[in-house]
Amino acid sequence: MQAFQPTRRSLWALLAPSVLVYGFIVVVPVVVGIWFSFHEMRNFQMEWAGVANYARMAGDGDLWFVLGNNVTITGLAIFFQVMPAFFIAVLMNRKDIWAEKFVRTAVFLPVVISPVVTSFVWILVFNLDSGLLNSTLAVLGLEAWQQRWLDDPEIVIYSLTAVLVWQYIGLFVVIFLAGLSAINPETLEAADVDGASFFQTAVLVVLPQMSRTVAVAMVLALSGGLKIFEHPLVMTGGGPGLASTVVAQFAYDVSFRRAQFGYGATIAITITVLSLVTVLACLWIINRLTVRSSGETDA
Amino acid sequence: MLDRISDLTPKALGGAKTLAAGLAISLAATTASAQDITLRFGHLWDDASPDGKVIAAALDAFAAEFPDVEVVEEVLSHDEYLAQFKVSAASGALVDVFAVNRTDIPSAARAGLLRDLDGAMETNAQWGEALTDTLVAEGVVDGETYAIPAFQIVTHVIFYNSAMLEAAGYESFPDTWEGLLSLIDALNEKDVTPIALGNKAAWVAADPLFSTLANRATGSDWYDRLLANEAKFTDPEFVASLALFEQLSDVGAFNADANSLDNDQQKALFLNEEAAMFIEGNWAIQPIIDGASPELLDNVGMAIWPSVPGGAGAPNAVSGGSGWLWAANADLDGEAAAAAEGLIAALTGEVAGRARLENGLMPSSSLQSTDGIEVPAMLAELSNQVGSGELTLVPIFVLPLPGGVFDVLGKGLQDLMTDSVTPEALAEKLQEEYERAL
Incomplete structure (x- = not known):
């Protein structure tokens, strides 16, 4: 039987459907978004605005405030998702862990639930008077720790981040478990024989062999934090004020509540570029570190 | 847009079996003028809501008068509809007949998207005679009428529990601002939430609470000058209105979780007798009747903000109007345009008006007869007060202003409550x- 020899024409024919779909749902909206960003809507008609939207953005304190919210969420998510997930994965990788399958399922389950559903559940947890959290604190005699979890502008962003960590930590655990399966088991056995503690094994033996997996996890956490939208929208509507508003919701509100499609597009395009640059910069730094660390190992 | 199916001929059915073709011919012959026009009709009230029931009654009346016209409803939720309308307007893809928010009318009319209804106003007695000038003005842009008020609402009513007020030492609702602040103190001392507020979506504070409060401080003249760009938000009288709202928050008028609850939850706090008051529009009357215990229902009273110190506004002014209006696509012409105007007439006509009263809502126009309709006592009282001039309607503060002002005010009032x-x-x-929007 003769093997299929693709010609240039057949390759294009095979690629065409996916290229068309990609172009329609990614390239076209981005190009239209860029075109919008140089216009502003007046009476539902686009008028040329030059770089006015970009100039407005530079001086828009609200935008930089909500971008700060994204940075806070992203930073905390990386710290509290990726790092604990790594140790949980190393722990779960031990064959002697109790009810291993149950624990894996329990940790991963929130990942597959819709953010809207989990947000509604957590609204009930954070409810001021009858919420699970404040009620539990009351039962434990810790009334002084009770908070207005979703109403205090100083706290609300951390409440939202806690929900994100809870929901997506399972994803990182699974990623790390997959990475762990590729590790040479002899190194773990050797560490065990040498009497290394759990922490020493995780940090000194496992981590150096999983730097690429860690890099993937951090980039996922980074992009997840930058594009967050559903949780604040459902749980707080972005409030009080802008205390829990994130960039995606800010762009949405500007476009669809204020009918300023041009400025909304400007924000969206800028954030897309910023996200891209940040993720690429992270990848570059991690690659450099990985190369250096593997070079040192080789030496 | 319109879909014409009059081209349904045997030729179009080529290849079909004889029997089917014959049936199609006979159908085509009988329906050449029947079901000829399809109107796409966009709005935001589902069948189960009181407004949805009114629309269903209006569509039945329309179907009886226009049997040739098929109406296809396209219903979205409130926020989705507001967003979708802006997208459709910007892309020139509005449906044939639709609900339009007051705030979008000037832009849509000036963009040439709305059908000029001046001619219809002259020929339709229902609109010409039964609608009040104040309501009609909401659909007028540069002297032309582009939309017909869908209903009349009063957006500021303080519903209070008179038993709780009595327990706090108040036989009646205070008629001064200082008296109101004292009442709030007295209720707080009794561990009762004075005013239940569910302001997560930011419109509850911005409209039912603030629209009338702003008028108390600024007066209507200042507001008219603001709309004419002759006054500024930074004028002392408007800043004073924001300070009054902040004062309410500072003295503990609201529940501590006001910005994470919604307006249904604020009603629930009142109905569960955990709060002495809540503030919404007349649309809250029916839920109170449906949800309150008989004892509570006997104790529910209605009030409005008292006059405020140094305020220029009338003490009997309440925010209200229509807010949502019916309009038609400017691209319609001929029979389709007539049908669209007929649909709007049905939506604002006698049948719809009676259905509104039956569902505990206020119609936009006066009715020829209310015989046989059992109007809830609270709604009748409110309607009579508005009708008799005991209460004067002033515009819903944010609606004639650009959408961005509504958004900034809504978020800003939340910020005021948290001293941000x-x-x-x-x-x-x-x-x-x-x-920016001027």
Whole structure:
């Protein structure tokens, strides 16, 4: 039987459907978004605005405030998702862990639930008077720790981040478990024989062999934090004020509540570029570190 | 847009079996003028809502008068509809007949998207005679009528539990601002939430609470000058209105979780007798009747903000109007345009008006007869007060203003409640947003 020899024409024919779909749902909206960003809507008609939207953005304190919210969420998510997930994965990788399958399922389950559903559940947890959290604190005699979890502008962003960590930590655990399966088991056995503690094994033996997996996890956490939208929208509507508003919701509100499609597009395009640059910069730094660390190992 | 199916001929059915073709021919012959026009009809009230029931009654009346016209409803939720309308308007893809928010009318009319209804106003007795001038004005842009008020609402009513007020030492609702602040203190001392507020979506504070409060402080003249760009948000009288709202929050008028609850939850706090008052529009009357215990229902009273110190506004002014209006696509012509105007007439006509009263809502126009309709006592009282002039309707503060001002005010009032902004700084932000849209 003769093997299929693709010609240039057949390759294009095979690629065409996916290229068309990609172009329609990614390239076209981005190009239209860029075109919008140089216009502003007046009476539902686009008028040329030059770089006015970009100039407005530079001086828009609200935008930089909500971008700060994204940075806070992203930073905390990386710290509290990726790092604990790594140790949980190393722990779960031990064959002697109790009810291993149950624990894996329990940790991963929130990942597959819709953010809207989990947000509604957590609204009930954070409810001021009858919420699970404040009620539990009351039962434990810790009334002084009770908070207005979703109403205090100083706290609300951390409440939202806690929900994100809870929901997506399972994803990182699974990623790390997959990475762990590729590790040479002899190194773990050797560490065990040498009497290394759990922490020493995780940090000194496992981590150096999983730097690429860690890099993937951090980039996922980074992009997840930058594009967050559903949780604040459902749980707080972005409030009080802008205390829990994130960039995606800010762009949405500007476009669809204020009918300023041009400025909304400007924000969206800028954030897309910023996200891209940040993720690429992270990848570059991690690659450099990985190369250096593997070079040192080789030496 | 319109879909014509009059081209349904045997040729179009080529290849079909004889029997089917014959049936099609006979159908085509009988329906050449029947079901000829399809109107796409967009709005935001589902079948189960009181407004949805009114629309269903209006569509039945329309179907009886226009049997040739098929109406296809396209219903979205409130926020989705507001967003979708803006997208459709911007892309020139509005449906044939639709609900339009007051705030979008000037832009849509000036963009040439709305059908001029002046001619229809002259020929339709229902609109010409039964609608009040104040309501009609909401659909007028540059002297032309582009939309017909869908209903009349009063957006500010303080519903209070008179038993709780009595327990706090108040036989009646205070008629001064100082008296109201004292009442709030007295209720707080009794561990009762004075005013239940569910302001997560930011419109509850911005409209039912603030629209009338702003008028108390600024008066209607200042507001008219603001609309004419002769006054500014940074004027002392408007800053004073923001300070009054901030004062309410500072003295503990609201529940501590006011910005994470919605308006259904604020009603629930009142109905569960955990709060002495809540503030919404007349649309809250029916839920109170449906949800209150008989004892509570006997104790529910209605009031409005008292006059405020140094305020220029009339003490009997309440925010209200229509807010949502019916309009038609400017691209319609001929029979389709007539049908669209007929549909709007049905939506604002006698049948719809009676259905509104039956569902505990206020119609936009006066009715020829209310015989046989059992109007809830609270709604009748409110309607009579508005009708007799005991209460004077003033515009819903944010609706004639650009959408950005509504958004900034809604978020800003939340910020005032958490001391994240000062009244002066918020006023400047509002002025900046307003000037951007001018």
